[in-house]
Amino acid sequence: MIYRVKREADTGVEGADVWHKRLGWAFGLTASDPAEPAAALVRLADAERNTQDARDRYNKTWRRRYSLGRQAARRPYPEARRCSLPGGLWDRPACSDIGTWPGLPYVLLFLEWEARYPQEWTRHAKAWGTKEHLIRDVAAAHHDETVRTWN
Secondary structure (H helix, E strand, O other): OOOOOOOOOOOOOOOHHHHHHHHHHHHHHHOOOOHHHHHHHHHHHHHHHHHHHHHHHHHHHHHOOOOOOHHHHHOHHHHHHOOOOOHHHOOOOOOOOOOOOOOHHHHHHHHHHHHHOHHHHHHHHOOHHHHHHHHHHHHOOOOOHHHHOOO
8 A cells, every 4th residue: 555645845744754763664554464464563562562661750750749850751751652553643733734744644554454453453552532533634625635545
C-alpha cells in the first residue's frame, strides 16, 4: 500500500522523515509477510513500555512536593508517547490540514490495521476516542484527492 502525502511548507510541522524515524516500523503491522507484523508488535510493546515508564517517572516526580525535577520529568513522556501507536497520532497541530500533515500515512495505517486485524488492534492499541477523532478528520468532505484516494 502506498500513501501519498503533500509536504507542508515551512510551518514548524515535523517532516515525513521525522515521522518515518519514529513510526516507520509500524507499517509492518499490516505487512503480508508474517514475520513483519510479529516484529512490529515487538516494537509496539517496547514503545508502550517506554511510554509507561516515562509516565511513571513523571507521576512519581509530580507527587513530590515542590520538586524542581517536575519540568524535566515531564519532557520524556510525550516524547516516548510519540514513538507508539496511537499515542504518536494524538498531537496533530490544530491549524494543519490533514492532507498536508506528514502523520497522515500513520493515521491511515492505524485505521487499516484495525480493519484488517481487529483482534490484534484491540489487544495492542485499542483507542476508541483516538479512532473517532481520526475518522472525523479524515472523513471531512473538503479533502482533495490526496486524502480521499490511497491505494
